[in-house]
Amino acid sequence: xxxxxxxxxxxxxxxxxxxxxxxxxxxxxxxxxxxxxxxxxxxxxxxxxxxxxxxxxxxxxxxxxxxxxxxxxxxxxxxxxxxxxxxxxxxxxxxxxxxxxxxxxxxxxxxxxxxxxxxxxxxxxxxxxxxxxxxxxxxxxxxxxxxxxxxxxxxxxxxxxxxxxxxxxxxxxxxxxxxxxxxxxxxxxxxxxxxxxxxxxxxxxxxxxxxxxxxxxxxxxxxxxxxxxxxxxxxxxxxxxxxxxxxxxxxxxxxxxxxxxxxxxxxxxxxxxxxxxxxxxxxxxxxxxxxxxxxxxxxxxxx
Amino acid sequence: xxxxxxxxxxxxxxxxxxxxxxxxxxxxxxxxxxxxxxxxxxxxxxxxxxxxxxxxxxxxxxxxxxxxxxxxxxxxxxxxxxxxxxxxxxxxxxxxxxxxxxxxxxxxxxxxxxxxxxxxxxxxxxxxxxxxxxxxxxxxxxxxxxxxxxxxxxxxxxxxxxxxxxxxxxxxxxxxxxxxxxxxxxxxxxxxxxxxxxxxxxxxxxxxxxxxxxxxxxxxxxxxxxxxxxxxxxxxxxxxxxxxxxxxxxxxxxxxxxxxxxxxxxxxxxxxxxxxxxxxxxxxxxxxxxxxxxxxxxxxxxxxxxxxxxxxxxxxxxxx
Amino acid sequence: xxxxxxxxxxxxxxxxxxxxxxxxxxxxxxxxxxxxxxxxxxxxxxxxxxxxxxxxxxxxxxxxxxxxxxxxxxxxxxxxxxxxxxxxxxxxxxxxxxxxxxxxxxxxxxxxxxxxxxxxxxxxxxxxxxxxxxxxxxxxxxxxxxxxxxxxxxxxxxxxxxxxxxxxxxxxxxxxxxxxxxxxxxxxxxxxxxxxxxxxxxxxxxxxxxxxxxxxxxxxxxxxxxxxxxxxxxxxxxxxxxxxxxxxxx
Numbered sequence: 070x071x072x073x074x075x076x077x078x079x080x081x082x083x084x085x086x087x088x089x090x091x092x093x094x095x096x097x098x099x100x101x102x103x104x105x106x107x108x109x110x111x112x113x114x115x116x117x118x119x120x121x122x123x124x125x126x127x128x129x130x131x132x133x134x135x136x137x138x139x140x141x142x143x144x145x146x147x148x149x150x151x152x153x154x155x156x157x158x159x160x161x162x163x164x165x166x167x168x169x170x171x172x173x174x175x176x177x178x179x180x181x182x183x184x185x186x187x188x189x190x191x192x193x194x195x196x197x198x199x200x201x202x203x204x205x206x207x208x209x210x211x212x213x214x215x216x217x218x219x220x221x222x223x224x225x226x227x228x229x230x231x232x233x234x235x236x237x238x239x240x241x242x243x244x245x246x247x248x249x250x251x252x253x254x255x256x257x258x259x260x261x262x263x264x265x266x267x268x269x270x271x272x273x274x275x276x277x278x279x280x281x282x283x284x285x286x287x288x289x290x291x292x293x294x295x296x297x298x299x300x301x302x303x304x305x306x307x308x309x310x311x312x313x314x315x316x317x318x319x320x321x322x323x324x325x326x327x328x329x330x331x332x333x334x335x336x337x338x339x340x341x342x343x344x345x346x347x348x349x350x351x352x353x354x355x356x357x358x359x360x361x362x363x364x365x366x367x368x369x370x371x372x
Numbered sequence: 373x374x375x376x377x378x379x380x381x382x383x384x385x386x387x388x389x390x391x392x393x394x395x396x397x398x399x400x401x402x403x404x405x406x407x408x409x410x411x412x413x414x415x416x417x418x419x420x421x422x423x424x425x426x427x428x429x430x431x432x433x434x435x436x437x438x439x440x441x442x443x444x445x446x447x448x449x450x451x452x453x454x455x456x457x458x459x460x461x462x463x464x465x466x467x468x469x470x471x472x473x474x475x476x477x478x479x480x481x482x483x484x485x486x487x488x489x490x491x492x493x494x495x496x497x498x499x500x501x502x503x504x505x506x507x508x509x510x511x512x513x514x515x516x517x518x519x520x521x522x523x524x525x526x527x528x529x530x531x532x533x534x535x536x537x538x539x540x541x542x543x544x545x546x547x548x549x550x551x552x553x554x555x556x557x558x559x560x561x562x563x564x565x566x567x568x569x570x571x572x573x574x575x576x577x578x579x580x581x582x583x584x585x586x587x588x589x590x591x592x593x594x595x596x597x598x599x600x601x602x603x604x605x606x607x608x609x610x611x612x613x614x615x616x617x618x619x620x621x622x623x624x625x626x627x628x629x630x631x632x633x634x635x636x637x638x639x640x641x642x643x644x645x646x647x648x649x650x651x652x653x654x655x656x657x658x659x660x661x662x663x664x665x666x667x668x669x670x671x672x673x674x675x676x677x678x679x680x681x682x683x684x685x686x687x688x689x690x691x692x
Numbered sequence: 693x694x695x696x697x698x699x700x701x702x703x704x705x706x707x708x709x710x711x712x713x714x715x716x717x718x719x720x721x722x723x724x725x726x727x728x729x730x731x732x733x734x735x736x737x738x739x740x741x742x743x744x745x746x747x748x749x750x751x752x753x754x755x756x757x758x759x760x761x762x763x764x765x766x767x768x769x770x771x772x773x774x775x776x777x778x779x780x781x782x783x784x785x786x787x788x789x790x791x792x793x794x795x796x797x798x799x800x801x802x803x804x805x806x807x808x809x810x811x812x813x814x815x816x817x818x819x820x821x822x823x824x825x826x827x828x829x830x831x832x833x834x835x836x837x838x839x840x841x842x843x844x845x846x847x848x849x850x851x852x853x854x855x856x857x858x859x860x861x862x863x864x865x866x867x868x869x870x871x872x873x874x875x876x877x878x879x880x881x882x883x884x885x886x887x888x889x890x891x892x893x894x895x896x897x898x899x900x901x902x903x904x905x906x907x908x909x910x911x912x913x914x915x916x917x918x919x920x921x922x923x924x925x926x927x928x929x930x931x932x933x934x935x936x937x938x939x940x941x942x
Binding site: 086087089090092093094096097098100101102103104105107108111112114115118161162163165166168169170173174182183185186187188189190191192193194195196197198199200201203204205207208209225228229232256257258259282285286287288289292293323324326327330331338341342345348349352353356360 | 401402405406408409410412413414415416417419420422423426427429430484485488489491492493496497501505507508509510511512514515516517518519521522523525526527553556584585586587589607610611613614615616617620621641644645648649653661662665668669672673675676677680
Binding site: 175176245246248249250251252253254255256259263264267268371372 | 835837
C-alpha cells in the first residue's frame with residue numbers, strides 16, 4: 070500500500086513538524102547533558118591534581134610556611150567553628166522570621182515589604198556584606214575583627230536562605246490542621262509548636278543545612294573580618310580541638326584557598342588543589358546531606 | 373462512666389478550676405512569644421535598612437570630595453587612584469564597563485544554555501533523567517565561589533592561554549565563562565519554575581489542537597511564561613554583577629576598558645575586595661571603597677526589585 | 693436567667709456580600725438547636741461566630757451580638773478560653789498528624805493534664821461517645837490521618853468532646869458517616885444533651901426532626917423562622933419553610 074492511499078499516514082508538513090520536535094528534544098537534551106560534562110571534568114581535574122597531597126596527615130597537620138607545607142587542620146577547624154557560630158546566631162532568628170511571615174503576618178503592605186526585604190537581602194553582593202560588617206560591627210560597635218564579627222556578618226548574609234526555606238516548609242502543612250487546633254482552643258503558638266513545627270521539621274532542617282554549606286564556602290564576607298592566613302595553634306590537648314577564642318582572628322578553609330592561590334607566589338600545585346578538593350568535598354557532602362533529608366521527607370508522608 | 377467526670381452543670385466560671393489556671397498560664401506566654409516572633413519577622417527590613425545606612429555612612433567622608441560632574445568625574449573617568457593621599461582620583465567607569473562586560477559574556481553563555489536545559493528538564497526529560505540532571509545542577513550550584521575562582525586561575529586560564537594565545541589567562545572571557553557556569557543553576561531552576569507554573573490545561577488544549585511538544589513549548593509555553601523567564605534571566609544578571617571571589621580571581625583585576633575578550637578587566641566587586649586589605653581605617657581610601665559598595669548595592673537592588681516586580685505581576689496574572 | 697446561647701441581630705459581611713442578615717434566636721441550656729437550610733445559606737458562618745474562628749477570615753465583618761450565658765463573646769478577654777468552652781465539628785474531617793490517642797489527648801494536654809490514667813479515661817470516654825472506640829481501641833498509636841474519612845470525622849467529634857464543652861456545635865457531621873453509625877452518634881448526642889447544649893447544623897431535615905428541640909430554617913442569609921420542632925414541621929408560619937422541610941427544594 071503506498072502512502073497516499075492510507076488516510077492515516079502523516080502528510081508532508083506533519084512529518085516536518087515531527088522532525089522539528091525531535092530536533093528540539095535532542096538539542097535541548099544534549100545541552101542539558103553538555104552543561105554537566107565540564108563540571109564533571111573540572112571535578113575530576115581537581116581530584117587528580119589534589120591526589121598527591123591527600124592523606125590523613127594533610128587534614129590533621131598544621132599549616133606551615135604560609136601554606137606551602139604541612140596540612141590544613143587550622144583552617145578546617147576554623148571553618149567548623151565559624152559555621153557553628155553562624156548557625157547559632159542565624160537559625161533561631163531565621164526560623165522565627167519564617168514563622169512570622171507564614172503564620173502571623175497579616176496580608177498587608179508591611180508584610181509585602183518584609184518579603185521584598187528578604188529578597189533584597191538575598192541579592193546583596195557578598196562583598197557588600199563585608200562592608201556592612203566592617204561599618205556596623207567594627208567601626209560603629211567597636212568590636213574586634215574575629216570569629217564573632219565574621220559569624221555575625223555571615224548570619225546576615227544567610228538569613229534570607231533560612232527564612233525562605235522555613236516559610237516554604239511551614240506552608241506545606243495544610244491549613245485545616247491549624248484550624249482544627251484553634252477550634253480546640255489551642256493558641257497560635259501552641260498550634261505552631263505542637264502541630265506545625267513537628268510536621269515541617271525536615272524542610273526547616275534542609276534550610277539549615279543549606280545555610281551551613283553557604284557559610285562554610287563563603288569567602289568575601291570574612292576575608293576582612295578576622296580570617297587570616299596564619300595563627301598559631303596549640304600542638305596538643307583540648308585547645309587543639311578548640312583553638313580559637315570568640316574574638317580571636319582565625320583561619321578558614323575558603324579564605325585559606327583564596328590566600329594561597331592569590332597572594333602567595335610559587336605555591337605548589339598539590340597544596341592548592343588539596344585545599345580546593347577538601348573544601349569542595351566538604352561543601353558537596355553538606356549539600357548531599359540536605360538532598361538526603363529532602364528525599365527522605367518526600368517518602369515519609371504523614372498525611 | 374460520665375459520673376467519673378467533673379460535673380458539667382455547674383457554671384463555666386467555677387468549672388475546671390485548676391485546669392483553667394494552667395491554661396491561663398499557657399495563654400499568657402502567647403503575647404511575649406508573639407512579640408519575639410514579630411521582631412524576628414521584621415529583622416530583614418531592619419537589616420536591609422542597616423546595610424544601606426552603614427554603607428552610606430562609610431562612604432560619607434569621601435562623597436563631597438568626589439567629582440560628580442565633568443569629563444573626569446566619578447562615572448566618566450577610568451582613573452581610580454584612591455590610594456593616593458595627595459592627589460586621589462575617583463573614576464569607576466572602567467569597573468562598571470568591566471562589570472557589565474563580564475556579566476554580558478556570562479549571560480551569553482548562561483541564558484541560552486540555561487533556558488534550553490530548563491525546557492528539556494520540564495518538558496522532555498523522563499523522570500530518571502530529570503532526577504540525574506537535577507542532581508548535576510545542584511552540584512553546579514553548590515560549588516563555592518572561591519573554588520570557581522581557583523578553577524579559573526589554575527585550569528581555565530592556562531587553557532585559554534594555550535588555545536587563544538592570550539597574554540594573560542585571567543581575563544574578560546575567563547571571568548565570563550566562570551560566571552556563566554555559576555549562573556546556570558539559578559537560571560535553570562527559576563526558568564523551570566516559571567515553565568511549570570503554566571497550567572497543564574494550556575498544554576492539553578494545544579495538544580488537542582494537534583500541536584506537538586515543541587510547538588507547545590514555542591507557541592504556548594514561551595509566551596505564557598515570558599515574564600517569568602525574563603525575570604529569571606534578570607536575577608541571573610543580578611547575581612553575576614554581585615559575584616565577588618570568582619570574578620576577583622578570574623578577570624585579571626586590571627582597571628581598564630577592554631578592547632577584546634582576552635583583555636584583563638576589573639569589576640566593582642573585585643576592586644573592593646582587592647583594595648580593602650590595604651585601606652586604612654577612617655581614610656578616604658576606605659570611604660571610597662564604601663562608595664563603590666553603595667553603587668553596587670543600588671545596581672543589584674534595582675535589578676532584583678525589577679525582576680521581582682516581573683515575577684509578582686506574573687503570579688497575579690496566573691492566579692486570575 | 694438568660695438563654696445559654698443567644699444571637700442578637702447578628703449580621704456578617706464578607707466584603708460587600710451579606711453572609712448572615714440580622715439573625716436573632718437563642719438556645720436554652722441542655723437543648724438541641726437544629727439549623728437547616730440550603731447550601732451556602734450562612735449556616736457554617738453562624739457557627740464560626742460562636743467560637744470566634746470567624747476572626748481568621750480577614751474580610752469578614754461581624755455586627756450584632758453572640759452571647760453565651762449572657763456574656764458577649766467578642767468582649768471576652770481570652771478567646772482561647774472561649775474556644776475551649778465550645779466543641780466544634782466542621783464537615784471536613786481532619787485527623788491531626790498525631791496518633792489517634794494524641795489526637796484526642798491534644799486539647800486536655802494543652803490544659804495541663806498529663807496524668808496517664810486521667811488521659812486514658814478521657815480518650816476512652818470521648819472515643820466511645822463518638823462511636824469510634826471499637827474500631828480503634830487496638831491501634832490507638834495509628835496516625836489520625838491514616839483513618840478513613842468517616843473515622844476521621846468521628847475522631848474530630850471525639851476531639852471536640854475532649855474538653856467537656858458546654859456548647860457542642862456540629863456542622864453536617866454525618867456527611868462522611870454511614871447511616872448506622874449516624875444513628876448511634878445521634879443516640880449519644882441525646883445522652884450528651886444532659887451535660888451540654890448542642891447546635892446541630894444539618895441538611896438532613898429528618899435528622900433535625902429527630903434531634904432538635906428547636907429548629908431554625910436559614911435561607912439566603914436570613915433566618916426565615918425558628919420554633920419548636922413540632923410546630924416547624926407541622927404548622928410552619930411561612931409557606932417556604934414547609935416546602936423546604938418537606939423536601940420540595942434544597
